[in-house]
Amino acid sequence: MKSRENRLYVTRRRLALSLGALSIVVLVAGCSDPAQEKEYEVPKALCGVEVPADVLDPLLPAGEKVSERSKTASGVKRCYVSVDEKVALSTSIEWYEADTPVAEIAEKTIGADPDDKVTTDKRYSYSGKGGAGLIRCDDSSTIDKDVDGDLYTTVRVGGDDSADSAAVLKAIEAYTTAAPAAGECEVDL
Structure with a gap:
């Protein structure tokens, strides 16, 4: 039984770490400067x-x-x-x-x-x-x-x-x- 509980614990821990890492990536991407755009009219x-x-x-x-x-x-x-x-x-x-x-x-x-x-x-x-x-x-x-x-x-x-x-x-x-x-x-x- 311990082996099954141990595997379940390891799987949950990996999932939590993966979700945590993904959250950080999303948070950093959301807080970074948005891509600058051309706010001027391009000359002709x-x-x-x-x-x-x-x-x-x-x-x-x-x-x-x-x-x-x-x-x-x-x-x-x-x-x-x-x-x-x-x-x-x-x-x-x-x-x-x-x-x-x-x-x-x-x-x-x-x-x-x-x-x-x-x-x-x-x-x-x-x-x-x-x-x-x-x-x-x-x-x-x-x-x-x-x-x-x-x-x-x-x-x-x-x-x-x-x-x-x-x-x-x-x-x-x-x-x-x-x-x-x-x-x-x-x-x-």
């Missing part, structure tokens, strides 16, 4: 260059407030998108020597690895950190004849975070494609 443009909000959304972190600022100097136009006053995404439009490989632009401007992905048409280089793209200006008459170069864009994911590389590619493609319509093919950046 980056400093005047239209990019769909659904393309930018995966690259921006949760937070309360979004803001942007632009800076133009020495032929480079930069755009900084901040979430809660911390730069979350930055872009640039700048001139480089003609026929510079896009992977080299990404390496120089965003510290990308030279082995990052490059599209088959060699127009875009990208990774989870950011990417670069070659702008195609439809009207070459808007480009000063003294300029011997190509216009490139970059998108960099802020901080130490990385994003999904496919999301970065969508963003750099959208930004690069929209840049000429925003007047970015002008020499005076």
Whole structure:
């Protein structure tokens, strides 16, 4: 009889310990901070260059407030998108020597690895950190004849975070494609 009572006691004790452990896990999970959400509206443009909000959304972190600022100097136009006053995404439009490989632009401007992905048409280089793209200006008459170069864009994911590389590619493609319509093919950046 003692053996049966002993087994019953051991079984009850294991059940009590398991329920106690489960209760602690549930209690800790319930008391932890809920997952932060985006309390701001995702921008539909980056400093005047239209990019769909659904393309930018995966690259921006949760937070309360979004803001942007632009800076133009020495032929480079930069755009900084901040979430809660911390730069979350930055872009640039700048001139480089003609026929510079896009992977080299990404390496120089965003510290990308030279082995990052490059599209088959060699127009875009990208990774989870950011990417670069070659702008195609439809009207070459808007480009000063003294300029011997190509216009490139970059998108960099802020901080130490990385994003999904496919999301970065969508963003750099959208930004690069929209840049000429925003007047970015002008020499005076």
